[in-house]
Each structure stands twice: as structure tokens, then as C-alpha cells.
Amino acid sequence: MNLYAVMAIFRFEMARFFRTVWQSIVSPVVSTSLYFVVFGTAIGSRIQEVEGTSYGAFIVPGLVMLTVLTQSVQNAAFGIYFPKFIGTIYEHLSAPISFVEIVIGFVGAAATKSLIIGLIILATSFFFVDIRIQHPLPMIAFLVLTCISFALLGFIIGIVSKSFEQLQLVPLLVITPLVFLGGSFYSISMLPPVWQTISLFNPVLYLVSGFRWSFYGLSDVPIAASLAAITLFTILCLGVIWWIFRTGYRLKT
Amino acid sequence: MPHIVSVDRLSKTYEGGFEALKSVSLDIEEGEILALLGPNGAGKTTMISIICGITTPSYGSVSVGGHDVVTGFRAARRLVGLVPQEVNVEPFETVFNTVSFSRGLFGLPRDPARIEAVLKELSLWDKRDSKLVELSGGMKRRVLIAKALSHEPRVLFLDEPTAGVDVELRREMWETVSRLKADGVTIILTTHYIEEAEAIADRVGVIAKGEILLVEEKSKLMKRMGQKSLRIELTAPLDAIPDSLSGYALEQDGPDALIYTYDTNAERTGITRLLGDIAAAGLHLADLQTKQSSLEEIFVSLVQESAA
Ligand SMILES: Nc1ncnc2c1ncn2[C@@H]1O[C@H](COP(=O)(O)OP(=O)(O)O)[C@@H](O)[C@H]1O
Ligand SMILES: [Mg+2]
Numbered sequence: 001m002n003l004y005a006v007m008a009i010f011r012f013e014m015a016r017f018f019r020t021v022w023q024s025i026v027s028p029v030v031s032t033s034l035y036f037v038v039f040g041t042a043i044g045s046r047i048q049e050v051e052g053t054s055y056g057a058f059i060v061p062g063l064v065m066l067t068v069l070t071q072s073v074q075n076a077a078f079g080i081y082f083p084k085f086i087g088t089i090y091e092h093l094s095a096p097i098s099f100v101e102i103v104i105g106f107v108g109a110a111a112t113k114s115l116i117i118g119l120i121i122l123a124t125s126f127f128f129v130d131i132r133i134q135h136p137l138p139m140i141a142f143l144v145l146t147c148i149s150f151a152l153l154g155f156i157i158g159i160v161s162k163s164f165e166q167l168q169l170v171p172l173l174v175i176t177p178l179v180f181l182g183g184s185f186y187s188i189s190m191l192p193p194v195w196q197t198i199s200l201f202n203p204v205l206y207l208v209s210g211f212r213w214s215f216y217g218l219s220d221v222p223i224a225a226s227l228a229a230i231t232l233f234t235i236l237c238l239g240v241i242w243w244i245f246r247t248g249y250r251l252k253t
Numbered sequence: 254m255p256h257i258v259s260v261d262r263l264s265k266t267y268e269g270g271f272e273a274l275k276s277v278s279l280d281i282e283e284g285e286i287l288a289l290l291g292p293n294g295a296g297k298t299t300m301i302s303i304i305c306g307i308t309t310p311s312y313g314s315v316s317v318g319g320h321d322v323v324t325g326f327r328a329a330r331r332l333v334g335l336v337p338q339e340v341n342v343e344p345f346e347t348v349f350n351t352v353s354f355s356r357g358l359f360g361l362p363r364d365p366a367r368i369e370a371v372l373k374e375l376s377l378w379d380k381r382d383s384k385l386v387e388l389s390g391g392m393k394r395r396v397l398i399a400k401a402l403s404h405e406p407r408v409l410f411l412d413e414p415t416a417g418v419d420v421e422l423r424r425e426m427w428e429t430v431s432r433l434k435a436d437g438v439t440i441i442l443t444t445h446y447i448e449e450a451e452a453i454a455d456r457v458g459v460i461a462k463g464e465i466l467l468v469e470e471k472s473k474l475m476k477r478m479g480q481k482s483l484r485i486e487l488t489a490p491l492d493a494i495p496d497s498l499s500g501y502a503l504e505q506d507g508p509d510a511l512i513y514t515y516d517t518n519a520e521r522t523g524i525t526r527l528l529g530d531i532a533a534a535g536l537h538l539a540d541l542q543t544k545q546s547s548l549e550e551i552f553v554s555l556v557q558e559s560a561a
Contacts, residue, residue, distance in 0.1 A: 002327070008357025012346070019345060087341030091400070094305040095358040096330040253267060253308050 005097045009105025010112075013079050017113045024113065025120060028067045032121045035063055036128045039185055050187050053216050056129035061212040062184025063125065068118040068143065069150050069179055069204065073171045076110035076154030081167050084159070084251075093252065099245030107155050111147035118143055132215065139214035145230050146207055150175075152237035159250050178204040188220045203229055255319055257283040257332075257408055257439050258304065263313035265299050265463075273299040275463040276313065281408075281441060286434055287468075288450035289443040290552060291460035297443040298338055300460075301410050305335045317408060331359060334406030338413045338443075340393045344386035348377055351385060352399045359404035371399045374429060391422045398429070409433060411442040415449060427453050447552055461556050475545060476517065483513040483524065485531065486540040495534040501527055509539070 017024055040056035050058045083089040092102055125131060133139055154171075161167040182204030188196050199205050200221070210226025213219035219226070244251070258281035265274040273296045281287055289297050302308035304315050306326055315322045320329035343351055352368050372378045375395040385393060394414070401409060411430070415423040430440055430453055444450055450457050451471065458468040467474070490508035501523070504512040515522045531538070 002360040004357045004360045004362060008354050011357075012343075012350075012354050015346070015350070083343075086343070087339055088343055090305075090307050090335070090337050090341070091355060091358060093307045094330060094333070094335050096327040096360055097358065098327075248309055253302075 002095075002097045002101050005095060005101045006105045006108070009092075009102065010109045013106060013109030014112065016079075017075075017109070025117060028071065028117050028121060029124055032063055032067060032124060033128075035059075035066075036125065040128060043185075050190075051216075051218050053218065054129065057131055058187075058212075058216070058218075059185050060122070060125045060129065060131055061215050062179075062182075062208050064118050064121050064143070065146065065204070065208050065211055066176075066179045066184050067121050068114050068146055069175055069207075070171055071114035071117050072110055072147050072150035073154035073157065073175055075113050076107055076151040077158035077161065077167050077171070078154075079106045079110050080155055080158035081161055081164075085164075089251070099241065102245075103152075103155065103241055107148065107151040110151035110154060111144070114151065115144060115147045118147070134217050135214040139211070142207070142211045142214055142226075142230075145234070146211070149230055149234040149237060152234065152241065156237060156240050156244070159244055162250075178202055179208075183208050183220055187218070203233055206230065256280040257318060258441070259316045260300070260304070261314050261316075263300065263303060263315060264311045265296070265303060265308065266311045273463050274303075277460075277463070277465050279458065279465060279468060281439060282456075283407075283439055284434065284437050285455045286430065286440045286442070286453055287456050287458060288454035288471075289441065289458045289460055290445065290447065290450050291443070292445060292556070294462075295460045296463040297460060298412055299463075301335070301412050301441070301443065305333055305410060306330055331404075332407045334401030334404065334409045336394075336397045336401045336409070336411045336414055338416070340390060340397060342385040342393050342396060345384055347382050347384055348372065348388070348396055348399075349381040351396065352403045355400035356403040361404050367405075368403060371402045374402075374432070375399050376425070391418055394418065395422075398426075402433075406438065408439045408441070411440065413443055413445070415444065415446065423449075459552060459555050461559055464559070466555050466559050480514055480550070481517050482544050483515065484542040484544070485511045485513065485538060486542075487511070488537040488539045491536070495536075497534050498527075498530055501530075 036056070039059055044055040047055045049055060083092065122131075157170045158167065161170075181199065182202045183199065184204075188199045188205065191199065206221055206226040206229035209220040210223055210230070213223050213226070243249070258279075260277060260279040260281075263274055263277045264272070266272045277296075277300060289300075291297050299308060303310045304317065304322060306322060310323075316325075317329040318332045320326075320332075322329045346354070349368060349372070352371065353363065353365075356364065356368065369378065372381055375398055377392065377395055377399060380388060380392060385396060388396065398411075398414070414426055418426070427449075430442070433440060442449070442454075454471050456468060457471050457474055459466040484506065487509045491505065491511075494503055494505060494511070501513060504514075506512045513524075513527060515524065528538075
């Protein structure tokens with residue numbers, strides 16, 4: 001493994017993040033604050049609590065997940081799409097590195113960025129509501145795993161995309177709906193039984209549920225199912241990426 | 254001694270069925286400057302891209318420093334620097350950082366002193382903190398060279414390094430190339446400027462339509478293909494070429510000069526006899542000049558031959 005190469009890619013990607021640091025941080029913080037105002041205050045005045053937790057606090061894990069998922073996908077997709085788009089990818093392809101270094105560098109940087117943003121949002125939410133974190137270590141583990149697995153997904157999207165439109169389409173059409181329908185702002189026990197069953201096919205539900213459990217000990221699905229789901233998802237993404245590099249799909253002619 | 258780069262029966266058929274390389278074999282000696290000369294679409298970039306790992310070969314193999322570029326890609330690529338034909342750079346990165354990045358990508362620890370030396374060599378030191386988007390086209394191209402040199406390659410590929418570059422910059426690049434050669438770096442450059450091959454190459458390979466037509470030392474090539482012309486200036490203007498000289502295929506060049514073309518490789522050049530016959534025809538010589546045909550003429554005749 002070429003560690004210097006991993007570091008070079010990682011540093012390069014992080015430099016892009018810090019060049020536009022205000023833009024990178026301000027927009028998620030502002031939108032999250034808006035969610036607090038709209039959901040926490042407006043809806044929270046009607047739904048006072050969910051299974052013993054105030055509604056405002058209940059939605060915090062879901063909000064963090066919403067941002068972290070979208071950011072991971074967007075960062076990683078853009079990170080690999082950009083050098084492809086401007087033609088500097090030749091350097092990665094001609095360097096003495098394999099897909100392992102490329103993936104660790106790009107995905108690692110994308111995951112780190114979204115982790116930073118996730119933590120900032122979590123910190124922001126302390127200003128709005130009273131939050132306890134019952135299981136801090138699993139909380140961090142869930143967060144990190146989510147950042148990594150969705151950055152892997154974003155990486156795939158960035159490689160497959162042929163245009164900027166496609167690059168934005170998947171996060172918009174797939175990720176956001178899955179997060180909204182994945183119990184970010186409610187417990188699925190509030191839904192009619194049919195929708196509860198349908199929700200069980202939504203992978204994001206398992207993430208949000210596991211993440212919320214690490215805060216309040218509440219979960220829609222067993223914690224083991226959450227862990228299994230995220231592990232499976234990570235392996236799936238790694239498999240697709242391995243295949244992409246094996247065949248040079250959309251990278252080499 | 255094994256060759257530093259060895260290309261063995263390399264073929265490439267692109268998706269869509271276009272055959273860009275047709276079983277090309279080529280051995281490159283360590284420390285030489287090889288110019289690959291060929292018209293647009295000949296397959297030069299395709300060949301370089303396969304050697305550097307950007308394009309996958311359809312058939313055949315390449316080794317660099319004895320390492321196969323597919324199975325031993327790490328060891329092979331470590332030795333290779335590539336300056337691509339297209340000038341594509343990360344727009345918002347600074348010159349220093351982008352060159353430093355390349356070094357890291359090739360697995361070497363940071364070395365600001367080395368980067369400084371490379372930037373100075375390419376007259377980019379003043380621009381080290383400039384963003385790439387602020388640089389002129391010629392400077393961007395030099396940044397690409399700096400990137401390729403940042404990891405101290407033993408083999409450097411320059412894909413049309415001087416296309417669209419002004420005369421001064423071209424000369425500077427040639428100087429850089431000769432300094433690199435002095436350091437023992439093997440250089441392969443592609444070009445469709447014949448003067449370029451003529452000016453700096455040790456050997457010239459001619460490639461057209463995916464095939465290498467020949468690879469030869471420049472001086473030998475010029476000698477082998479060497480047609481020379483003899484310009485004969487006369488003391489007095491000439492109305493017509495005298496009949497007694499009709500066997501020499503002379504051309505008239507102005508009122509008082511004749512051109513005789515001959516082959517330096519032929520057993521007899523016919524010069525002695527020609528000069529005797531000129532004297533016998535009552536003409537007087539004012540001056541004589543011989544001229545070697547340029548690589549350009551050689552090249553044109555080769556490509557025409559292969560098309561025939
Ligand atoms: N990615 C590609 N797909 C299909 N054809 C290609 C591709 N790249 C190059 N070619 C074709 O292969 C031929 C050789 O191209 P190239 O190697 O770039 O030539 P050169 O560098 O000598 O100008 C050209 O006819 C070109 O159109
Ligand atoms: Mg070319």
C-alpha cells in the first residue's frame with residue numbers, strides 16, 4: 001500500500017473543503033437550524049414527546065443523519081467526478097497505486113468532511129434542545145460507519161455519472177426521500193401497519209434507528225439489525241467499486 | 254543490457270472497433286531521447302497511454318525497467334513520468350501544491366527542496382503561489398512537466414510537449430530535455446514537428462496508422478534515406494539545359510543555376526561525370542552547394558511509401 005499517495009489524495013481533497021470552508025459549513029448549519037424551527041417548534045408543539053423523549057430531541061439523530069448522508073454522497077461523488085470531468089484523473093491512473101489507495105483517499109476525505117459537518121450540527125442542536133447521549137461510543141461508531149458507507153456510495157455515483165445533472169440526481173431522487181421516509185422525523189410505530197412493513201425495506205431506517213438508539217435507547221428495529229444492515233451496505237459498495245476498478249469501467253478506455 | 258522500455262506486439266482496438274495500434278513492438282534504450290514522429294491519429298497517444306496505465310491494451314505487453322506494466326504496475330509506474338498532450342490542471346490549486354501532490358501520489362515523502370529545484374528548472378518558482386487558473390497556457394504546460402518530474406522518473410514521456418507553444422518556450426523545453434538526458438533520464442517524446450525530432454532526438458521512430466514504420470538513429474536515418482542535392486551556379490545565365498546534359502534529370506533553379514539530385518548511398522553519385530560534361534558543354538562554374546534532405550522529406554516519403 002502506498003501511504004504517501006493516500007495522504008496526498010486525502011490532503012488534496014481536504015484542501016478543497018477548507019478553501020470553501022464557510023460555504024461547506026454554513027449551509028448545512030443554516031438548513032438544520034431551519035429544520036429545528038419548523039419541525040421542532042411547529043410540529044413539536046403538537047407532538048410533545050415520542051416514547052418519553054421530547055420531540056425536538058427525538059429528531060436530532062435523524063437530522064444529523066439526513067445531513068451526514070447527503071454530504072457524504074455529495075462530497076465523494078463530486079470528489080471523484082471533478083478530476084474525471086477536468087481530465088486530471090490521468091495522474092491517478094498513471095500513479096503506482098491501485099483502487100485501494102484511490103478509494104481510501106477520496107472516500108476517507110469525503111467521510112471526514114461529512115463527519116466534521118455532522119459533529120457541528122450535533123453541537124448546534126445543543127443550542128435548541130436538551131440532548132442526552134446514552135451510548136457515546138456506539139454513537140460515534142454509527143456516525144463514522146455511516147459517513148464511510150455513504151461516501152462509498154457517492155464514489156460509485158461519481159464514477160458512473162456522465163454529467164453534473166446525473167451527479168445531483170441520485171442524491172436528490174434517492175437519498176433525500178429515503179432519509180425522509182426512514183423515520184428521521186418520526187418513529188415508524190406512528191405509521192399504519194402497511195407503511196411500517198414497507199419502511200422495513202428502507203436501508204436508511206436501520207441507520208437512523210441504530211443512531212437514535214445510541215442517544216435515547218429507543219429503536220424501531222433491533223440494534224443488531226442496524227449493524228448488519230450498515231455492514232452489508234458497506235460490503236456491497238466495496239464490491240461494486242472493486243468491480244469498477246477491475247474492469248476500468250468509465251475510467252479507462 | 255535489458256531495454257528500459259520494451260513494447261511487445263501491442264495492439265489496441267477501441268470500443269467501437271477502431272484499431273489504433275496494430276501489433277507494435279519497440280525497444281527503448283536507457284538514457285536515449287526517442288522521438289515518435291507521426292501524423293495526427295497515428296496512435297502515439299494511445300501507445301503512451303497504455304505504457305502509463307491509462308488505457309488497457311487489447312493484446313501484447315509492455316515492460317518498464319523489467320516490470321510488466323499490468324502485473325508489476327507499481328514498480329513499473331514508479332519509474333515513469335508522463336506529460337500528457339492535453340493541458341488539464343486543477344484550476345484552484347497552487348502551483349507548489351499541485352506539484353507536491355504529484356510527488357506524494359507516486360509514493361514519495363514530501364521534499365520541498367526537490368519541488369523548489371523542479372520549479373526553478375522550469376522557471377515557475379515565481380509562480381509557486383499562483384493558482385493554476387491564473388497561468389498562461391505555456392506555463393500550465395510547464396506545470397505538467399514539473400508534476401511529472403516531481404517524483405524523479407527514470408523514463409519521461411512527453412506527449413506533443415511543444416504543440417501550440419511559442420518559439421522561446423520550445424527552446425527552453427529542449428534545453429530542459431537535454432539537461433534531463435545528461436542526468437540519465439530516458440525521454441520519449443511524440444511530435445509531428447519534424448524539426449523537433451531533428452533537433453533533439455537520438456533516435457526517431459516513425460508511426461502512422463497504428464504501425465511503426467521504422468525506428469532508427471537519427472543520423473543513420475538521414476544518411477540511409479539521404480538524398481542530397483547539388484546546386485550548381487554558373488557564371489552566365491542559361492536559356493535551356495544543353496542536350497548533352499539531358500541524362501542527369503537536372504532542374505533549372507533561376508536563370509543561372511542547376512539542381513542535381515543524387516543518392517549518397519548509391520555506388521556512384523555521378524558528380525564527377527556531371528561536372529566533366531558541364532565543362533564539355535562550355536559552361537563555367539561559379540559555385541557549388543550540397544544540401545542534405547531534411548527529416549521532413551524523409552518522413553513524407555516514408556508515409557507515402559506505406560500508403561502505396
Ligand atoms: N477513446 C477512444 N475511443 C475511440 N477511438 C479513439 C480513442 N482515443 C483515440 N482514438 C482513435 O485512435 C486513433 C489514434 O489516436 P491517438 O493515439 O490519439 O493518435 P495520435 O496521438 O498519434 O494523434 C485516432 O484515430 C483516434 O481517433
Ligand atoms: Mg496524440
